[in-house]
Amino acid sequence: MGLRTDIGLQCAAARGSTDTYADNLETEVLIVGAGFGGIYLLHKLRDELGLKCKVYEAGKDLGGVWHWNCYPGARVDTSVPLYELSFERVWKDWTWKEKYPAYRELRQYFDHVDKQLDIKRDVAFDTRVVAADFDKETCKWVVKTEDGRTARCTYFLLATGFAAKRHFPDWKGLGTFKGVMHHSSFWPEEGVEIKAKRVAVIGTGATGVQLTQECAKDAAELTVFQRTPNLALPMRQRKLTKEEQDAAKDDYAQIYKHRLSTFGGFLSDRSGKMTFDDTPQQRQAFFEKPWENGGFEFWLANYDDMLLDAKANREAYDFWAKKTRSRLHDPVKKDILAPLEPPHAFGTKRPSLEQDYYEQFNKPNVHVVDVKETPIVEVTPTGIVTADGKLHEVDIIALATGFDSLTGGMKNMGLKDADGVDLSEKWKTGTWSYLGMTCNGYPNMFFLYGPQGPTAFSNGPSCVEIQADWIIDTIAALRKESIKTIEATKEAEEEWRQIVTALSDATLFPGTSSWYMGANVPGKPREQLNYLGGLPRYGQECRERLDGWKGFTVVR
Numbered sequence: 306m307g308l309r310t311d312i313g314l315q316c317a318a319a320r321g322s323t324d325t326y327a328d329n330l331e332t333e334v335l336i337v338g339a340g341f342g343g344i345y346l347l348h349k350l351r352d353e354l355g356l357k358c359k360v361y362e363a364g365k366d367l368g369g370v371w372h373w374n375c376y377p378g379a380r381v382d383t384s385v386p387l388y389e390l391s392f393e394r395v396w397k398d399w400t401w402k403e404k405y406p407a408y409r410e411l412r413q414y415f416d417h418v419d420k421q422l423d424i425k426r427d428v429a430f431d432t433r434v435v436a437a438d439f440d441k442e443t444c445k446w447v448v449k450t451e452d453g454r455t456a457r458c459t460y461f462l463l464a465t466g467f468a469a470k471r472h473f474p475d476w477k478g479l480g481t482f483k484g485v486m487h488h489s490s491f492w493p494e495e496g497v498e499i500k501a502k503r504v505a506v507i508g509t510g511a512t513g514v515q516l517t518q519e520c521a522k523d524a525a526e527l528t529v530f531q532r533t534p535n536l537a538l539p540m541r542q543r544k545l546t547k548e549e550q551d552a553a554k555d556d557y558a559q560i561y562k563h564r565l566s567t568f569g570g571f572l573s574d575r576s577g578k579m580t581f582d583d584t585p586q587q588r589q590a591f592f593e594k595p596w597e598n599g600g601f602e603f604w605l606a607n608y609d610d611m612l613l614d615a616k617a618n619r620e621a622y623d624f625w626a627k628k629t630r631s632r633l634h635d636p637v638k639k640d641i642l643a644p645l646e647p648p649h650a651f652g653t654k655r656p657s658l659e660q661d662y663y664e665q666f667n668k669p670n671v672h673v674v675d676v677k678e679t680p681i682v683e684v685t686p687t688g689i690v691t692a693d694g695k696l697h698e699v700d701i702i703a704l705a706t707g708f709d710s711l712t713g714g715m716k717n718m719g720l721k722d723a724d725g726v727d728l729s730e731k732w733k734t735g736t737w738s739y740l741g742m743t744c745n746g747y748p749n750m751f752f753l754y755g756p757q758g759p760t761a762f763s764n765g766p767s768c769v770e771i772q773a774d775w776i777i778d779t780i781a782a783l784r785k786e787s788i789k790t791i792e793a794t795k796e797a798e799e800e801w802r803q804i805v806t807a808l809s810d811a812t813l814f815p816g817t818s819s820w821y822m823g824a825n826v827p828g829k830p831r832e833q834l835n836y837l838g839g840l841p842r843y844g845q846e847c848r849e850r851l852d853g854w855k856g857f858t859v860v861r
Contacts, residue, residue: 308473308480309491325359325429328454334358334780335448335458337718339428340369342464342753342769344415345390348422349777356780359458360424361450363433367415367424369466371408376492376703377499378515380407382540382658383764384600386553387571389414390766391561394421397554400547405540405658436719437461439748444789444860446750449719460780463752464769465714472707474507475827476684483686486702489516497701501525505689505697507681508705509535511657516703521665528672528697530681530689531641533648536625540658541599568839570759570767573598573606580608580617592624604652612652612812622651632663641675642666653817655761715755722746723792735830739793739801739856740847742772748790748860751776757805759843761821761835771844779851783859790860797856804846809833 320326334350336343339362351358364372371381381388385401399417402410419425436449446461471488473479485497489512504524506516509531521527560572567574573595583591595602603625610617629643642663665671679691688698716729723746731737731746738744741758742751753772754760760768783791809815814833821835836843850856 308486309488320431321429323426323429325427326432326454330359330454330456332357332359332456332458334460334462335446335456336360336462336464337434338362338369338464338466339364339367339424339430340371340464340466341390341766342466342773343369343462344418344422344424345769345773346462346464346753346776347424347427348392349773350780351427352422354777354781358427359456360428361432361434361448361456362428362430365430366412367419367428368412370490371411371415373490374408374492375494375496376487376489376512376516377496378407378517378519379489379492379512380405380515381411382511382601383571385545386550386557386560387564387764388766390418391770392422393558396557400550401545404543404545434718436721438721438725439723439750441723444748459749461750462776463715463718463750464754465718465752466754473704474681474706476681478684481686482684482688482702484700484702486704488704488706492703499523499701502700503698504528504701504703505530505699506703506705507689508707509533510705510707511535511655512707513705514657514659514662516705517665517671518660518662520703521668521671524670526670526672526699527665528674528699529666530674530676532676533654534642534644535657535662536622536648536651536654537629537657537659537662538601538603538625539596539599540660541597542660564764564767565771565844566841568841569601569605569762570764570771570840571601571605573602575609576606578608579610580614580620588620589624592621596624596628600658601656604656607652612650612814615650615813618650618652618813619647622647625651629663632667634667638666638673641673649817650813653812653814653821655821715752720747720750723748733830735802735832736834737795737798737802739797740775740850741801741805741836742776742847743791743793743857745793745795745798748792751779756834757801757836759836759838759840762837763840767840771840771847775844775847775851782851786861788859788861791854792858794856794858800856804838805833805836808837809835812837 333356336346336358339360343360347358347360350356366372382405384404385406389396395418433451434448435451438447440447445457445459448456471490499520500523502524503526504520505528506513506520507530514535514537517529564570564572595606607621608617611621626643626645630639633639633642666673674691679693681689682692683690688696690696716732720728736756738757741756742753754769758772814821
């Protein structure tokens, strides 16, 4: 089988025994995606509001990204119990093995979720949406799948996540490679034999870091192709016991309430201090605490001006560089992986969490190529050619080249507005939404964990629950008031875009080319794709707009 590049069907048609697989399906709510967002929406709308709900999922099981991710080292970088649904029915009898679970354990968690909430009975797997049109006469969405089925629904909810469309580089000869090559998100379930092989990892985002850590342990030779250093932070992974988790469960309800009150939906929050309020000695002592705690604390619980002021940011970067460079032995690798001069403002590209990433480069058989200095120009049958003319011969290529994040998945679904214009055309020059959950021209369509929401700057389940609860409450209010359709106005979209842009412009983020800004995909508009005001402010802004349907046109 050749290089897989999309989530299209690998078989002739989806097969299932429930009515969810039926052609000409009629349902009140159709949800696309069966990760955290789709599961939360289905449970609350079906089991609490009593609506007829169905879910279409392109994969073969629940879990969203954790259905697809099975590459070596794949694990979540948010600690548990924060990375869970807040339903007591789910967490009360569930026990984790690690603070940061790997993909196999996460899949077991989603199996447990299904056992508790009976999710799968209303999910059609192997079902990819390829078109959706709004029928003005019936006020219903007509949704078509890749294998030719049709569904009609009153409310159309997209829970496809921010990483639904994979990004592939356009290198010359990509299809000529005779060895094994996979995008990380399409890694085969049966795995790839790496032992004693020459492996290339292309990309150093979170996936590239995790792949490197694992492949370096078994590969005969590992070459990492790096465009930008990952300013990775210590994960501080550890095993968890059932006893400690059971003892903590008395506090879980409060933990899940508290996570919604913090900027990023984690337990820790911003410090309330400014960088230069402290002396140099006090700053070093301050930096040490979040560093030792691990996780994203050094990023999200640092000084309040760290992401606002360049001089303050440089203090954080210098601390990071000193800590990281001390772990690297080779001076050339040290300057590529942790340069003395920052490649960008610290934290304006998403830092990854690592366990022993830097130590792997101390091995003589682990190499790093700076592709800013010597770009990849071609893939040949036997390896990768860089601009200096060198052929890096390899047996396996792991493409950790990321995603057309936040907008790519929605633009790739054939979503047409009420006038028949495709979303990919409407968003060709930039992204417009209202509240990061609705779009003008798309009545009764809602999305979550996507563009212009708090998405990339938040813990996934925290963001999902804030947005899903708003969508659920909106649908309940529409039904109570006998409103047929709700649609964002163009003026409201423009206002929201200005809010998202203004929040971003007050920070250091616009100065860095990142997927936050859409800069990782050639030709994609450069714009802030995330709401940077934090979860509490975001939730408040969304709730205020429900009063009198501000920014919406409603039809009764």
